[in-house]
Amino acid sequence: MKAATSDEYKILGTRPIRHDGADKVTGKAKYGADVQFANLAHGKILRSPHAHARIKSIDTSAAEKVPGVFAVITANDFPDPQDKIADLGEGPVTLSHLGSNVMARGKVLYKGHAVAAVAATSTHVAEQALNLIQVDYEILEPVLWVLDAMAEDAPLLHENVFTDSMGEASEKPSNIEKHLHFEKGDIEQGFAEADIVIEREFKTASVHQGYIEPHVATADWNEDGQLRIWTSTQGSFTVRHQTAELVGIPLSRVTVYPCEIGGGFGGKIAVYLQPVAALLSRKSGRPVKLVMQRDEVFEGTGPTPGSFVRVKLGAKNDGTLTAGKAWIAFDAGAFPGGPIGPGCMCVFSCYDLPHATVDGYNVCNNKPKTQAYRAPGSTHVAYATENVLDEIAGELDLDPLDLRLKNAVKEGSRRVDGPVYPEIGCVEVLEAVKNSEHWNAPLEGPYRGRGLALGFWFNCGLKSSATANVNTDGTVTLIEGSTDIGGSRTSLAMQLAETLGLTAEEIHPQVADTDSVGYTDVTGGSRVTFATGLAVCKAGEDIQKQMRQQAAVLWDCDANEIEISGSTFSRNGNSISFQELAAKQLQLGEPIVGRATVAPDCSTNGFGAHIADVEVDPETGKTTVLRYTAIQDAGKAIHPSYVEGQMQGGAVQGIGWALNEEYFFGDAGDMKNASFLDYRMPTCLDVPMIETIIVEVPNPDHPFGVRGVGETPIVPPPAAITIAIHNATGVYMRELPASPPRLWKALQEA
Amino acid sequence: MSKKIHVTTTINGEPIEFLCEARHSLLEVLRDSLGLTGSKEGCNNGNCGACTVMLNGVPVDSCLVLGVEVEGATIETVEGIAQNGELHPIQQCFLEGAALQCGICTPGFLVAAKALLEKNPHPSEEEIRFNLAGNLCRCTGYDKIVRSVQAAASQLQETTS
Amino acid sequence: MKNFEYAAPANVESATALLEKYGDAAKILAGGTDIIVQLREGLRAADVVIDIKNIPEIVDYQYSADVGLQLGAATPCYRIYGDEELAKAYPAVLDSTRIIGGWQIQSRASVGGNLCNASPAADSIPSLIAHQATCHIAGPHGRRSVAAQDFCTGPGRNTLEQGEMLVALTLPPSKPNSGSAYLRFIPRNEMDIAVVGAASWVQLDDSGESIQSGRIALAAVAPVPLYAEEASSWLSGQPATAATFVEAGELAKNIVSPISDMRGTAEYRQHLVGVLVKRTLKIAVERARTNQ
Incomplete structure (x- = not known):
């Protein structure tokens, strides 16, 4: 082609x-919640008030007697998947974990974990019935912070999860469900060749995809055994497969009707409501609709991992990078799985490092099962690498753009995890930065600073x-x-x-x-x-x-x-x-x-660079984004408005991640801010216009040269913003979000 | 079963009667009883603006209004913005300006933006952002929404001058 | 949400009669932006919800430069900031009403409701205190008044007894050479709960150079919004300078007892009191000067 x-x-x-x-x-x-049927029953889900507890018993008898209640179900109504493993299109999944996330079996592993569900004449009646379900819990100690969960004596979430370390299983069960290791060259030699070596540690909070449409599913289990599902999903075929497996019927008996979808960003791939609606429908003999409330979305569905990342980079005095070492730990949340693989692969994906090692750990803890969020794993690690790189530029008195250009990956560069890049646009993106009006415009005034960061996503x-x-x-x-x-x-x-x-x-x-x-x-x-x-x-x-x-x-x-x-x-x-x-x-x-x-098995390799200008109020620690430009290689922009829209939307999600978004957990592991009021996504008053520059380096694997564009734009923002904050204040913010209280404290301590 | 209350109101110019329980929000009534599902539920808490409708000439979050409160009131929803088979300039500008991606927040933004342009035909960028801060969008980063409101303001100005 | 009866009385007497009959099981509905959320989330429960918006004196306001403002308790925020005369006479109140929620919230939410909800972080209460507002309360045994600064008694609690309701607020006429301002600190620029809120009101002497009297009030730094008495009285006779604003801020810090929570630590809140008092005094003085 x-x-x-x-x-x-x-x-x-x-x-x-x-x-x-x-x-x-x-x-x-017609979005998922807009579908209407005759005899439609409305469901609600009872959720755990505890972050970690054993379920001793569930008594649903009082709820079943409420007038207007058609069906009540618990995990006992699901077939026991035992140890079955299924490939649901994105690698093997242990069905018992998927099923136990949909409806807790034996233990609850996060506050908001589903334990029972009711279908009734209305959501109000269903809610009243939920209040009558008696669950007897034995409360266990929760563990939230990823490093705490890795400790030998940490509360253990699963007796049957062992560390998979590059294919080797650990002897004892562990919260560390996976350890990945990648290396390239000779790391000792690489650091020995360096004139400067900087190693820093970074933390990021759990953040949510924040789609405005809550999860929703309506199921109709027909008398002939056919199951029809109307839902909001990023993938109707994966919903069909997951639901069929969890309710124990052949997938050919399930038809999924994808409704219009009100945002997903990776969070609407795993099933939550669909199997529950299905079983409520079978039990009640009616179509059943389940719609989450916003607190259920925050507490019961996938945030992206909180993380701890340590990055060490070595460079020669002329800026040539000689070696990189990364140690990455991600929240898995309640069950194994998550973006630790991409995290490891992306940490040095923009730079041609002759010598590198990367170790990644995926760790179960008492948070909702983490899910994909736009370039999953890449934002966390780019935040770390880009900040260390910026510090090297500062120490060596090199232009941060030139430093990046000097080390940028190009066709033939080999990533630490193995692949060799085909034709890519990393250098072209940086050249576009160099030629941009924004990069060349002066930024003056006290407490103002500019930050530049690069980001990568594979695009599958x-x-x-x-x-x-x-x-x-x-x-x-x-x-x-x-x-x-x-x-x-x-x-x-x-x-x-x-x-x-x-x-x-x-x-x-x-x-x-x-x-x-x-x-x-x-x-x-x-x-x-x-x-x-x-x-x-x-x-x-x-x-x-x-x-x-x-x-x-x-x-x-x-x-x-x-x-x-x-x-x-x-x-x-x-x-x-x-x-x-x-x-x-x-x-x-x-x-x-x-x-x-x-079935193309290639990556389309999207590189993007963002320029952020910020002003910090030193008295309050509040950061205002003054100007922002996103530059990205789209291969070929089919509909430029939608390419720009992806770049702008991803940038603003990343700005939210950088400055204010985070899950606040109480000591008992309970989320304190499960609302759009207190989980602070940017409003339109919080951001400027987002300028865009589309670079087009055609993808050789597509007749029109198309590369994916949706995910890369969320990768650079936290790095670009925190680097800009450093240039405004002299302080590096190595914990996200760089919220006003945190930045104020850092300024006090500086 | 709870006793229902009879309410008479005007929605998008048409006299409408409905029955609702006291606890039913106007949003529930619009969506579940009247089939006007254009108004969306994003948070059911007054924090996202996806359910914005005009109530007696001012924008409100319909999740924070009880159905029984609208006795005798005049309501306009997103379904009433296009007239006689033609899109309103604000709708046309949202389409031309690609101001929507997933589209779930769009009805609320359209109702609020139209109200803004009726109150203030020449809003500055800051005024647009301030007045639309009660509407959350997670897809667009707001850039194309703000630009589309600006475009609609210009277009409305041309048609009235 | 549990169902309830709905009542929409046409006068205050009918409303207070219902309140007396149902006691704590009755909840007043004004703009609904707090109570509907609280009922839905089970934070409060009601057997009857009393919609007071059919009572004319509660949903309207009267203003004259001589008498001041009589503000019906359920008058929505947008009507206040939409009135230029009011905005000029009580600028801090205008500041508050423009930032309580977004536009959709301001179309419904009222200053009276914000007061009755008695959140320690309420945006309108410091402005009411700074402007010496009086709360007018009706009950089964007649009417009584209480100063705005004495209305709240704890988080979510107020001075209203069984059967009583807030009918109106009165604010004294605007004084010559006076100005006021309200600022809150929030991490976003809108749609947020105050980490700290501060309102300042000042009256300058005829030269515009020194402060004759001032009033400072604070939110989100104690179980109830506070009148900063010491800092306020200290302002009398001080020059209207940056140093004075800073010093007043330092004095205001003495009375606060903030908590540490997800919005900020106690230390951070205490610090913000100084910042916001300083900034609101500066704006209030500027407004007082241009108001001449």
């Missing part, structure tokens, strides 16, 4: 209005399917399975339009249910525009192949003799348009249906 240059494109790079736009500005778009491929039906009016209905969180219907439709020489408006994209489209992995990993886009392009080529054959029938010639240019099919002076041919398809032969499936 060959990447074309921008001016060859008619559709790519333009900004058509999204196909689902009118529905979304008029309130007609995975599997996608697409079907495209050519309509006799010359349009194409595109059926795909990637739930649309941010305009992907349109970025996919544009790729099909470009392939076929049509306009974006002539493509009608539809996100289909699990019975109506081929298997498609989650909307995540910044993969949809790339991988589903690849499927869409191939489906377009399949259409062209079929239409060429029909044109051959029309002109009584061999299909190979037909030329296609844009939407025109021609041969020997004859030509016919896509629209005319589409109109004749039923006379000429079979209906034209393009189809394609793809």
Whole structure:
């Protein structure tokens, strides 16, 4: 495949209005909570008030007697998955852990852990019934901080979890569920070659994805054993698989209808409500809807890990990095699993280090099971590496941009975990910083500072399917399975339009249910525009192949003799348009249906750099972001507005992470701020306009050069902001968030 | 079963009657009883603005209004912004400006932004940000929302001058 | 949420009769921005909710430069900051009403409700104290008044007895050469609970150079919002200078007893008292000068 240059494109790079736009500005778009059914029952979930406790007994008898209650369930209503392991599309998962997170079995492992559920005539009745469920707990000591949980004498969450250290299991059960180790070169030699070595420790708090739409699921377990689920999810096929496994039926008996989704950012991949709604429906004989309240979202669903990261870098006096060493510990939360792998792989992913070692630990503790959050694991480690790098630049009196350029990875650089980069845009991104108006603009005034940071995310491929039906009016209905969180219907439709020489408006994209489209992995990993886009392009080529054959029938010639240019099919002076041919398809032969499936196993390697200007109020410790620019290699920006939107949205999430967002836990392990009032995500008054510069270094693995863009933008902000704070105040903030009380204290101690 | 209360009100210009329990919020009534699901529940606590509707000419979080309180009141929801099959300039500008990604906060932003432009046709960026601070968006970083409100202000100014 | 009866009495007497009958099981609904959340979250419970917004004197206000302000307890915030005359006479109250929640909250929430909710961090109470507001209370045995600074008795608790309700607040007429300001410190710029709040009111002499009298009040540094008496009386006769503002802030710190919680440590809060008193005095003095 060959990447074309921008001016060859008619559709790519333009900004058509999204196909689902009118529905979304008029309130007609159907989100998960908007579905209504006759005889619908409403469910509520009883959640643990304790962060760590043994469940001695649950008595639901009083709740069952409440008028209007249809069903009450506990973990006993689920089949016991025992030790079964299933691959749910993103690696093997121990089903007992997944199931016990959905409904606690034997122990509760975090405050907010589900222990029982009720379906009733209304949420109010269900809530009253919940209050009558008696749970007898034996309260156990909780452990919250990741390093505490690693201690020999820490309270143990699981008797059956052993440390997996590069394939070797530990002898005793441990909260440390995984230890990863990567190395490259000779670390001793690397540090010996250095003129300067700096080692620092960094901590980050648990932060939540913060999507505005709470989790929701409606299930209807039919009398014939078919289970239908309407839900808000990043992946309908993974919901189908997870739910089928947990309720113990073949996945072919489950159909998942993906509704419009009100944000996910990685947090809407694991199931929480779907299996519960399913069993409540089976027991009550009615469709059952479950909607979380906001406190349930914070307390019961995935934050991203809190972390401890130690980074040591060595450099020569000219700024050449000689060695890097990282020691990383992430919260797993209540059950094994989490982004420790990506954390280890990303910690030095932007720099060409000849010698490096990385050790990563994933640690169970009494927090909600951590989930993916936009470039999971990369933000934590970039925060550490970029700050150490900035300190080296300061010590060596080198320009921080030049230092990064000097060491930036390029085609052929090998990452510490093994892969060698193909054509990437890291250097081009830094060159764009160098040429940007922002980087060259003066920043003056007391307590003001500028910070620069680089970030990386792999961007995955995975599997996608697409079907495209050519309509006799010359349009194409595109059926795909990637739930649309941010305009992907349109970025996919544009790729099909470009392939076929049509306009974006002539493509009608539809996100289909699990019975109506081929298997498609989650909307995540910044993969949809790339991988589903690849499927869409191939489906377009399949259409062209079929239409060429029909044109051959029309002109009584061999299909190979037909030329296609844009939407025109021609041969020997004859030509016919896509629209005319589409109109004749039923006379000429079979209906034209393009189809394609793809499974690219490559990364599309997204690099981004952010520039932050801040001002610190030294009397209060409050940081104001004055100006902010995000620069990123998008490969090819299909719909530039949506690329910019990803960069802006990720930047602001990262600014929130840097400055104010955190889970506050009480001594008993209870979250103190489970509301949008006290979990302080940025409001529009807290941020400036977010300037964007899109760099386009085409991805060789996509016909249009597309790279994923969604995740990289959250990686640089905490580093860029804290480096800017250092330049404003002289203080390095090595604990996130750099909230006003924390920064004020640091300024006092400085 | 709790006794229900009869309420008469005007929603998007139409006289509407409904029955609700005293504890039902206006948001529950709109969504569950009247099928007006355009107003969204993000927090049920008055902190996110996704349920914003106009109540007697001022924007409110409909999760913090009881259904029984709207007897005799006039309510406008996101469903009432487009008129006669045509999008309002604020809606058109949100689409052209790509001011939505997931779209769950969009109805609340549209109701609040329209109210702002009716109160203050020429808001500064700061005034837009201040007045929309009660509406949370997690996808966009607000940039394109603020720019779309600015664009709508210009467009409305052109059509009235 | 448990269901309840809903009552919307047309006058104060009917409302107080209901309050007397139901006692603690009756809850007043004004703007609803606190009580609906509290009922939903089970922090408070009600058998009957009494909507007082059908009582004309409670939802409106009257102002004249001679008499001052009579503010119905349920008058929503947006009506206060929307009135330029009021804003000029009581700038600290304007500051408070503009930052209680977002716009949607201000459309419903009232100063009277903010007072009755009796949060130690309430944004309007320091401004009421600084402006010497009086609370007018109706009950089954008639009416009584209490100074704003004496209204709250503890976190979430106030001076109202069974059967009583807050009807209105009165603020004395604005004095010549006076100005006021309210600031709170919050980590975000909106939609947040005060880590510390401070209101300052000053009256300058005719030269505009020295302070004739001043009043300072604080929030989120004690179980109830506080009038900083010592710091306030010390201001009389002091020059309206930066040094005075700093010193007043130091004096105000003496009366606070903050807690350490997720919003900030006691040490940080104490420090912020000095910062916010200094800053509000500066703004109040500037406003007093331009108000001449």
